[in-house]
Amino acid sequence: MTILSSSPGLKANINSQQEPDYRFALTSLTSLFFMWGFITCLNDILIPHLKGVFSLTYSQAMLIQFCFFGAYFLVSLPAGAIVKRLGYQKGIVVGLVIAAIGCLCFYPAAAMHSYPIFLMALFILASGITLLQVSANPYVSMLGEAKTASSRLTMTQAFNALGTTVAPFFGAFLILNQAAEALSPQASAESVQMPYVFLAAMLLTLAAIFTWLKLPDLSLVEDEQQINVTENEGSAWQYRHLVLGAIGIFVYVGAEVSIGSFLVSFFADPTIAGLEESEAAKYIAYYWGGAMVGRFIGAAVMQRIAAGKALVFNAICAVLLIIVAVVATSTLAMVAILLVGLCNSIMFPTIFSLAIQGLGKHTSQGSGILCLAIVGGAIIPLFQGILADNIGVQPSFLLPIICYLFIAYYGMSGSKIKE
Template sequence: MATFSKSYHAEQRPEAQTGKDYRFALTSLTSLFFMWGFITCLNDILIPHLKGVFDLSYSQAMLVQFCFFGAYFVVSLPSGALVKRLGYQKGIVLGLVIAALGCLCFYPAASLHSYAIFLLALFILASGITLLQVSANPYVSILGEVKTASSRLTMTQAFNSLGTTVAPFFGAYLILEQASEAISATASAQQVQMPYVFLAALLLLLAAVFAALKLPDMSAEITQNQTGKGDGENHQLKSAWHYRHLMLGAVGIFVYVGAEVAIGSFLVNFFTDPNIGAMEESAAAKYIAYYWGGAMVGRFIGAAAMQKIAAGKALCFNAVVAMVLVFVAIFASGQLAMSAILLVGLCNSIMFPTIFSLALNGLGKLTSQGSGILCLAIVGGAIIPLLQGVLADNIGIQASFGLPILCYGFIAYYGLSGSKASISEKGKA
């Protein structure tokens, strides 16, 4: 799953701290990227599990993603204010504790056999993850030399993707396989209890570790970055909302996250369809690893390729290929349809960071505000899957993938034309 930096750019970092050894701090922070990738991907396992346990429609099942990614929209800005008050290290610790509390709420949700409590637990869990991201991402951007910032971000993104690649095997074995042997719906629901209690314990352990760590205090550097001057005429504008390419970029982030999450959310149900894979849920869940693993591999390929290819053209190319692959998945069947939809993960790999960077191009000192706007657009992960769920209930799961095609169509347009830096007529006035 893509991570985001709330409002900071490594390129703006002052040189005062270069030469210090931050390897231990970076290694510690990398574990967080793995954990929130792992936890986020488990939603793809929870959706078919809870759908069966509570006899839900597709749209009802997609409330899992609605509550999870809805927390990003609700909690992102308050988290920024909280981190500003507490500091980044304390923000990490608090985020881990809140996420652990969300995991522990899965126990009473299963015992009471309540879908509503499951959704509340997911919202609490995602709130903790949001606070974690707002707290941890600045460290990755600011720790170390400016010239190596890209490699640090690539490393942490890779570990986030590693978490999303490993999680399906964990969920398939400890949740879906065990649930298939349960003798009642209540017993089946309770199969999530111990895995999430284990995750809660792991998160609390990490919280204790980060509370004890002597991480460098980067608040001064980050504050200086935020108040740095912009370039050229950018400082003359009072609001980032006047930049047309930023607004279109926010739409791009919205539809990208929505399409990526929606496809991942439907993979298990798609592969269990008699016309596609006719698999058991536990077997189908393991294929999710190929979808998210493709994103991990694609990041390294894309990082090398985009040294010679313009970012906008690379974004457009990946989006068009994704559209073709989803189109094949809709009209094909069997192994061809399965392979096509899994390969979309490879195309997704560069989209988030590329849209993010193109949208912030030329904002100068308004970069912080622009980043906040883009982060709010992650709520697409709540809305798009829910809309696809409604489509799946009415026209079938295979045809419902037409919605991600529209999303990738907009991304192709953004890469080709919409990403060109420009100011709205209102901003010029």
């Protein structure tokens, strides 16, 4: 390690040898981002589906997101320890296998017509996705120069958004359409069985592929980052920009998930569009599709514009659009809330990469902390569900405004590294 830090020539040689592999590694990792985006977005289909099957209130239906994103809170720190021990690649493989087991649990949950077992299956599935995120996000951030980490992670997150764009069509066709034709609640619940068995097969296939792939070992990169950090003792919690970044991830994921979770109910409102569930579900693709388009644009733009400034701009635009969605009706309200997806595009990868910048040997722990903060996707939708039960679906969208205001603050000031 001493030789590495005192020999720029050797350091350059190592980087030049690994650089060709970085492109291949990034290409391989995009499949993971696609899959967990696809699976996460299916929750937006499950919520109205299981709400009808089990006659749930909005707050009860939001337990779907509570159990799914609650796994991030319980599993993220252990996942960080697992990645630190096994390495990023083996962490990815283990995460894929656990996620596949969660998908397979949907079969007995539907057969037994049990909402608690559905929630357990979602928790197991999300535990695997958590391990994937803890492994893959920092791995992508370190595959190149630190100053372009936001751009690089935004690009891979664009494929995550591609998964979320495709998933609503998949869910509307194979779950909601089948459920509409079912003659009983039992048959309606069973409409989720084969789609999730198919997803389990895909995840196990990816696990086999990543077991075989030879990806770059980034331990030397972590060591080099550690050398360049002034304070590298203690833990990741001592870094102010990481802690504020964790809050940023909490409120961002909470706002994004909460909005997506209520879109079907929002579009079904007679004052907005009065759409049937299977038809309204297809519009979710525009919300997530906006995030996908924005990430491709953002990946290019943030090569030239500071990540913090881009974050502030998008957060303020999101606030203004939600205000329009709350006070307007009909097509204007629909378009406004869907355009929030475009504003969301760069937020997660930008906050994540800004928060882990300069952590050195604490990068894996920092990644675990940030993934722990994804529990916002469990908490904030639950609170919006309570608001929707009491004041209505449309006014309940005022809650995400608070989230986006904090994100604007983080981009403006909170993300600055203070030694």
